[in-house]
Amino acid sequence: MSSHPVTVTINGVEYEREVEARKLLIHFVRDDLDLTGSHIGCDTGNCGACSMIVDGTLVKSCMMLAVQADGATIETVEGLADGDQLSPLQRSFSEHHALQCGYCTPGMLMSATALLRENPSPSEDEIRKALQGNICRCTGYWNIFEAVKAVAK
């Protein structure tokens, strides 16, 4: 299996590693870089637990090879808070009980973050559409919609 040098900047930190060509971005981030905040919930790109923002675009990082991310700037859940200060969206998730087990939460937060950057005042319908790629098995989504709505301008 061929290896390739890959350089990525994640949450402002640059990482340089040799990576097997077939390694998925999510496995690279979790296993090689020890950034375990992003999760894996399926094998098929359905669940969104691995969602990250790559060069400004929301992606499911299980649907992308690590080598494809060479040179990219990546944002993950670990970068949302400012030091110890949670972002308004993170606080809102807690206030609205928009998480239970917390396994889908990192991906859900990244999808909602991407939405609010592009559309700071989404309607409920737009929120639902933006989150349809993220599966949550605990909450039924209702409180997640409320949490996102509460930080929309």
Add this chain to the structure above:
Amino acid sequence: MTIAPEKHEVAVPTKTWQGQNVPRKEDKRLTQGQGVFVDDVKRHGMGYIHFVRSPYAHAHITSIDVGAAEKLKGVYGTLTGEEVASLTDPFFQLSTPPGAHIKDYALAVGKVRYVGEPVVAVVAETRELARDASELVEVEYEPLEAIVDARVALDDAKPVLHEDSGSNLMWEGVYEWGDLDAAFAEADKVVKISELHFHRFNSTPLECDGAVVEYNRGVGQWTLYTNNQFPGFAQIMMGPAMRCGLDKLRFVTQDIGGGFGNKITSHPQLVACCLLARKLNRPVNWTEWRTDFHLSMSHGNERWFLDTEVAVKNDGTLLGFRTKALDDAGAYLRYEPLGGVIWAQVTPGMYKWRHIRLDFTQVATNKAPCSPNRGYSRMQHLWFTERVIDIVAKELELDPVEVRKKNYVKHEDMPYETPNGCVYDSGDYAKMLDVALDLIGWNDVAKRKAEAGERGKLLGVGIGSTLDSGTNNFGQSRMINPELQFSGNNEVATVKLDIFGEIVVTLGTTPQGQGHETTAAQVVADILGCSVDDVHVRAGHDSYWNSHAGFSGTYASQFAVTGLSAVKGATEMLAEQIKRLGSVILGGVPEEALELAEGTVRIKDNPEAALPFMACGAIINANNAGLPEDLDVTLNCRYVYRPPFEVPDVERKFGNLTLTYAAQIHAAIVEIDPETGYYEIVDYAAVDDCGVRIHPQIVEGQVMGATAQALGAVVHEAFEYDEEGQLLTPNFYDYHVPHALDMPPLETGYIESASPFTPLGTKGMGEGGGAGIHAVCAALQDATGHVVYDSWNPYKRVWELVNKPRDVVEVTAA
């Protein structure tokens, strides 16, 4: 009792922390990706396990060759069924014969019995390499006919899955209470329902199963970092099989990504992990893939209700029923046949009928093994009773609301003893129904039906109810097998005051999102007179902590009773000790004159005379010279909560099987396009009563989550198999769980009927979502005018319901 539509309220500091929506302690780490889930755990030199799985539903294994796999560079080793059979004994079986004779191991031995059954385990230095190597394992099979329909499993012409059992019958039992003959003699009508079917699905937690296991050779002990949600049960299964004491199996968890019962029976895979960690002398990681989970883990019980007869009066009074429940356990009994008795916790549902007979038969089929799934075994039975209510109402042309109200167990009858000796602790079902009907807009339904009809649509409304029986009396297992030495229940907590006054709580539970750290802190803070912020509740579970017992875990709707009662007991012990110490230090003031407040023990009449907790902790732990010899104070208190249970009467199958009965009444409105069968749930209401609510927001979150799972199950989710036993829904493409766009508008409501049987007035809750399945089935029946006979109603079945209805009901004069 309070009645109010649920509203989010901002936490207002009041006299008690209990009852407030305080911020969840878990959220800070979980919103930052700082949780520690099992696959986040890493160890030096760790190998990754990949299971080679059976492609056949039923086959003899004729040969296994791991040679090529083991030669691959980077492969650490393998494990086969043959090795497992020599190193371990078959798992202990709960059943009486014939199910008792099953031989179930960590890997298939000699034969495979479902698609996806683990046959060989391969360990390599990366996940990818382990997968590659598993492709090199050569397994030869001799395929056999597969049984995928429980209704033919007992036919003589069909092959037998487990030769040691001699039959595909696993367990059977007859339950009969009251006087059936008298009930049918008294009846005006007998409603006969030939066949009802509850389908196979589960809750598909987003995190699959997994473990990191390391073996300490010097002391012969394994440490299992795992998301198994019932370590007590796993230990009991694993220890005897592995020929080791339970102390050699240390279970550790921090965060678990959803469980819903589906993570109770991972013990076979955990045994394989343990054997490999020892054999290869290195830590191993097993992280289940989504497809593996769907193929092999914890399907919910599929159940048929055959030849049902219901005795009713013309006015809708329900007298009794008889039915034959045929339960499909799948290929192995991993927690089964307990499903054969768990349903009996809610035998009559919410209704007063006293004459009931149920013949329970459980069979093995070539499908994944069944195990608990949210609402375990009761959901199937309550779906049946709710179907009966609505079918009776339809056939007798009565109002389903009136039939329910006529037959409900009444508020004034509580506590109510059911025909089989269970005691419904409290509740007011009629009141709950009124709240649900109000929330759904019952009075406008006729108008809405007419309006939908003008658009060519069919609109219908339905009600669904569940009882979320919580805190098991494990004595019920003896109705399955009188030899079993289980009864009662227990849970443990420890609370201590450390050197610098830290209040440290350890739990025996394995939470998966239920917020135990938060609610435990609320209970502690109220007793110790401090803030919830001052209470540190350790995250997760570690069987090295002295805070677990045989039934510790998180399952079966019980934390608010067992877990919090243990916390309450331990904290009260600590409070008493703090006062005893305070009495000495403050100069012999009587303990009755002391109070705990603001993080101190102080004299009630002179709050200036106060000893801070920090001083208490320091004195006992680090500065104790000169204390009176007879001062028995450790400030480290362990309490075991043991609910008040008797061993049930096994002969009569009679006794109190659970301590509390939370109740749910849901209502749904559906709108169907009769041309295609496509339908939408256009309005939905969920009303819950779980007694005293410690944290209303968490309670409502459980209600919402359970509702969403029910709506997914009734419309979309099914583990469908083809005739050869291939699973057709092995991933989230084919197994459609609800997405953000699928969610209907939701109204929630509640009443609070405190349980008279529990220390905090609470009832366990969280599993009541089955009501959503019942409500949608009833609404589809109302909209189409045809009897709904299956719990799974995808659009294709609803099209059939409209265009080719099945005739499953007959009404005769008694």
